[in-house]
Each structure stands twice: as structure tokens, then as C-alpha cells.
Amino acid sequence: MARTALPPTRSGRRPLGRRAVALAAATAATALVGAPFAVPAAAEPGPEKTDRHAVVLVNFRNASLSDAKVVHEKAVQQLFKSKDSVAAYYATNSGGRLAVVPAQGDGVFGPFDIDVDKTKCEPGRIADLAAKAMPAEVKYDHLSIVMPGDNACGWWGLGSQPGPTTWFQEGAINQDDTTAALHEFGHNMGFAHEERELCPVGQFTGCSAYGNSHLTPMGGGGSHKGLSSPELIAKKWLPADRIVSPTTTTTVHLTPLHAPAAAGGTRAVDIPFGTDGDRLVLDYRAVAANTLDTDIENPGVFVFRINKGNYSAAVNLRNPAEDKDTMFGSFRGAAPMTDLAHHISLTYGRMTPEGIDVTIDLAYQGAQPSTATATTAAAGAGTAATAATASRSAGAGTSPTATTRPTPSAVSSEHGDAPEALNATRRPVKAAGHSASPSEKGSQLAATGGSVLVPTLIGTALLGAGALLVLRRRRQVRHRRH
Known part of the structure; x- marks a missing residue:
């Protein structure tokens, strides 16, 4: 099984300048208020695709989930129910063409005990044993596996690309940040690292x-x-x-x-x-x-x-x-x-x-510059922007509806991702019988920031008004066109 890792990324971001803040506020003033996301555009006519998704919780022979009940509830929220869930995110991006739904009940099963050693990272074996542990009557298109701890493998989440299976260490699911779930399901959809x-x-x-x-x-x-x-x-x-x-x-x-x-x-x-x-x-x-x-x-x-x-x-x-x-x-x-x-x-x-x-x-006739090398700007280099006004389809389609269970380990490739590469929040998992140290309790890597919240109409209007004043002052700045 091939496995790739994303290149390292920055763990933080510089605050937006006044130019970006003004644009963000003005845009917020024009946004619709109500649903968590506004669908960007109506989808082309066609049948809606339904992805029956099953999440299976597993214990290893020498390691168990920290709190199976909590993990169960978090998995339900991350995959199906929260405003940032896989179901909500992909429904919005697809214009309603893809519906991710629980395979049966609330979509989460287990925990089941499987014969895997916690010191060995064997995703294929884990997937096969997890699938065998599932109730025979449950039909699904995709299987997500949540395993104990957050250090069993060198990755936090793994997804077959394209394929029917995702794997998560407990720490990736046992929280509110849905980044890992969105990312690995994206690999299932055929998306590579951008x-x-x-x-x-x-x-x-x-x-x-x-x-x-x-x-x-x-x-x-x-x-x-x-x-x-x-x-x-x-x-x-x-x-x-x-x-x-x-x-x-x-x-x-x-x-x-x-x-x-x-x-x-x-x-x-x-x-x-x-x-x-x-x-x-x-x-x-x-x-x-x-x-x-x-x-x-x-x-x-x-x-x-x-x-x-x-x-x-x-x-x-x-x-x-x-x-x-x-x-x-x-x-x-x-x-x-x-x-x-x-x-x-x-x-x-x-x-x-x-x-x-x-x-x-498309008929540009420019002169070749004397030097043409790509360089990375030094930290803090450059000056602030002066104005906001300067201004095949791959044929993959949406996931199919399977009539029989897919074979989890029969995948074309897999991608393992660390939280730093996902730009996700990582919080340590408190294993059964283990007291987290002060350093563990404070551990957090590459936090994504606040949740997508629906602002009040009053607050949005105030932001928009302030931003528009900034924009008006800058309209006299002329942008050089070529």
C-alpha cells in the first residue's frame, strides 16, 4: 500500500490586513443569514447520489478507545450532524447532488474488539477485520474506522484515493474540528493534495x-x-x-x-x-x-x-x-x-x-525578463497593500451507491495525513487509566480558528457599513492595468 504525506505547512497565519478585513466585512454584509452554508449555485439537472456511510469503532487487543460513548457521539456529529460535518460540507459543495447519510441508525457501530497489536500500523488488516465485525445486514458505500489512541500510526487520518475507506486515530474524531474527516473523505472522492x-x-x-x-x-x-x-x-x-x-x-x-x-x-x-x-x-x-x-x-x-x-x-x-x-x-x-x-x-x-x-x-507579447527565479519572501518582508480596490472533468462523478459491501483493503492508493498538514487542531487522547500530563493537556497544533457561525443581522450590517466607508476612501487609488 502506498502512503504519502503532505509537505509541512505553516502552523500559524498572519492576521489579515485592513484591505482584507474591509473586503471580508463588506462581503459579510451582503451574505444571506439563516442556513449554515448558502449553496453557491444550483446543480445541473441529474439524479442525486446517496452515499451510505458507516463508522465503525474498534478496540485493539492491547488498547481500547478512551471513552466509547463520547467517541460515538463525536463521530455522529463529525460525519452527519454538525454544521461543519462531512454531510453538510459535501452537500453544499455539490449543490445538493451528493448526500452522505448514515448507513443504518445513526451510522456508528461498535466498538468491536479486533486482533490487532497497537504497536503495529496495519491499515489493511484493520480495515478487513473491522468490516468483518460489522453486522451483516448493514449495507454501506463507505466505511470509516476509528481506532484507539492517537499515536498508533505515523498519520492522524488516512484515506483511500479513490476508494471506500478512511481510517482515523481517535484524536482526529474525538473533538469538534472536522478537518480530518473532510480531508480523508475528499481522498475517497478522488481528490489529491492541492x-x-x-x-x-x-x-x-x-x-x-x-x-x-x-x-x-x-x-x-x-x-x-x-x-x-x-x-x-x-x-x-x-x-x-x-x-x-x-x-x-x-x-x-x-x-x-x-x-x-x-x-x-x-x-x-x-x-x-x-x-x-x-x-x-x-x-x-x-x-x-x-x-x-x-x-x-x-x-x-x-x-x-x-x-x-x-x-x-x-x-x-x-x-x-x-x-x-x-x-x-x-x-x-x-x-x-x-x-x-x-x-x-x-x-x-x-x-x-x-x-x-x-x-x-491570449496574445501577449512581452519581453523576457533578465532574471526569473522564484523566491520565498523573508519573514516580514514587503509593505502593506495600499487599497482594497487595487485590484475534463475527471469523470469521477459522485460516489456510487453500492449494492454489496466494498472491500476496504482493495484500494488504489492511500494518503496518510498528520494534523499539521491538515491545518487541524490536535488534542491528546486520554487513554483508559492514563492521566494526561500538563504538557499533554495544553498540546495544540495548527489550530484552524473559530467555527463557521451564523452572525446576527445587526452585527453583519455594522461590519458592512464600516467596511464600505473604508472602501469609499480608497476608490480614488488607481490600479495599474497592463
Whole structure:
């Protein structure tokens, strides 16, 4: 069984600058209030897919779950019931096309004792024995296994990609942060880790790896970001009338990717890149209350390279240096992003909560710069941005409804993920008969921040009013266009 690990990521994030705060507040003022998430756009006509999900709790021969009753309740919440659950998250991202439901009852079974040693990490054996322990009458499409402790394996969560099985150490489920569950189920859906690259000036290839995108749970983004546009396109969850594919130079107005359906508008640009089946995809991400995107760090236009048409493994591209103070999406300040070999230039106009204009020049004739190396900005480098106005589908489809149980260990590949790579909160598990030390009690790695909460109408309106005042003062700042 192959196993991969995400590259290490930052364990913290710099606070948003005034530019991002103003945009976030103004966007919040326009958001709908009510449901936990506002569905971004109505799904294309088609039958709804139902994924019957079973969670099985297991004890090893020399280790047991710390508190089976608590773990049971947490699993129910994480998979099916909480506002950030797997069921809620994927229902919203799919526009209602995918329904994750309990296989039977509340969907959680056990705990069952299986003949596994706690010192050996054997996911295949664990999955086979867990499946055999399940009641014979329960039919399911996906099986999630929760095992004792949080150190039995070198990963926190594991998911077959694509496939029917996820594995979790107890610490990943026995809490309120659903990041690990969202991420591993994403692997089941066929999504790879979404990586980030820093590109030399004038190139969209030959870039330098720079961790994860931080734009989706699959890119170490935590639980308060929606799927990226390539991921939505891969599953056909982004309706065709929300995607444009220009063939000549044009300006496209992009609505925020996860804005409410009532906002309408184009959500992504998808154009050919070269002759090997590669694509470029652009979207606009903005912080908005009551949507999937409440934790976008640098609102703006994000650019993705799709290698050989594989939208499930997109790479997020950034300008040569990653500098949080000057980043607007993939762009560093107002500098365009260009690829001289393919005659492409990308520039953006004024950024508002409702959308942004992006000019796609497909006949760009720029001069090759004398130097073109991708570098990482030093900590604290750069200056603060001056204005908010500077501005194949993979054919995987949704998970099938099985008539017989899948074979858990018969998977194409597996991905093991540590909490640091998921950008998830990790809290130690207190094993039976074990008293946590003071250091264990205070352990917390890469916290994702607050939950997605429904703000009150009054608070939202006040935020919006304040943000709009800031935006008005900055409208006179002119953005250099190319």
C-alpha cells in the first residue's frame, strides 16, 4: 500500500490586513443569514447520489478507545450532524447532488474488539477485520474506522484515493474540528493534495514547490474553506453555465466562487494551456459569512495549472514571492501574471464583494525578463497593500451507491495525513487509566480558528457599513492595468 504525506505547512497565519478585513466585512454584509452554508449555485439537472456511510469503532487487543460513548457521539456529529460535518460540507459543495447519510441508525457501530497489536500500523488488516465485525445486514458505500489512541500510526487520518475507506486515530474524531474527516473523505472522492508553487516571472511552468495551497481542506486549508474551482469542476459540481472558456483576449467578471446562488455570475475561467492537455483555471475567492468561505487569507483571483486535464490534482500558482502583506490571491500586488512561452497575461481590476474583473490576454507579447527565479519572501518582508480596490472533468462523478459491501483493503492508493498538514487542531487522547500530563493537556497544533457561525443581522450590517466607508476612501487609488 502506498502512503504519502503532505509537505509541512505553516502552523500559524498572519492576521489579515485592513484591505482584507474591509473586503471580508463588506462581503459579510451582503451574505444571506439563516442556513449554515448558502449553496453557491444550483446543480445541473441529474439524479442525486446517496452515499451510505458507516463508522465503525474498534478496540485493539492491547488498547481500547478512551471513552466509547463520547467517541460515538463525536463521530455522529463529525460525519452527519454538525454544521461543519462531512454531510453538510459535501452537500453544499455539490449543490445538493451528493448526500452522505448514515448507513443504518445513526451510522456508528461498535466498538468491536479486533486482533490487532497497537504497536503495529496495519491499515489493511484493520480495515478487513473491522468490516468483518460489522453486522451483516448493514449495507454501506463507505466505511470509516476509528481506532484507539492517537499515536498508533505515523498519520492522524488516512484515506483511500479513490476508494471506500478512511481510517482515523481517535484524536482526529474525538473533538469538534472536522478537518480530518473532510480531508480523508475528499481522498475517497478522488481528490489529491492541492499543492502550491511559486513561479518565476514570465512562466507558469518550471515553478518551485511551496507547500500546500491553503485554499481547500485538500490543501491544508482547514474546515472553513470550500473546495477549489478545479475540484468542483472535477466532480461536475460547478454548473457549466458558471464556467467560461474564452478563445480570444477578453475581460471576464468573476463572482466569488462560493457566493450564494442568487448572486449568479461566472465562477471560473477554464482555458487550454499548451498542447499536452494542460489547462489554466481562475477563480475569485472572498471571505463571506454564511458560505463555505469564511477563512480565505488573501482574497483575490487564484490561478491553477491543471496538468494533463487532471482537475482533481490541480496546482495553485503564485507570483515569484509569497508575501502576505502584498498578496491578492495568486498575485503579488498589482503585478500581472504572465507566461511568455504561451503568450498569456492575466491582470485584475477593482475588487469588490460582488466580484472582480479579470483580463485574460491570449496574445501577449512581452519581453523576457533578465532574471526569473522564484523566491520565498523573508519573514516580514514587503509593505502593506495600499487599497482594497487595487485590484475534463475527471469523470469521477459522485460516489456510487453500492449494492454489496466494498472491500476496504482493495484500494488504489492511500494518503496518510498528520494534523499539521491538515491545518487541524490536535488534542491528546486520554487513554483508559492514563492521566494526561500538563504538557499533554495544553498540546495544540495548527489550530484552524473559530467555527463557521451564523452572525446576527445587526452585527453583519455594522461590519458592512464600516467596511464600505473604508472602501469609499480608497476608490480614488488607481490600479495599474497592463
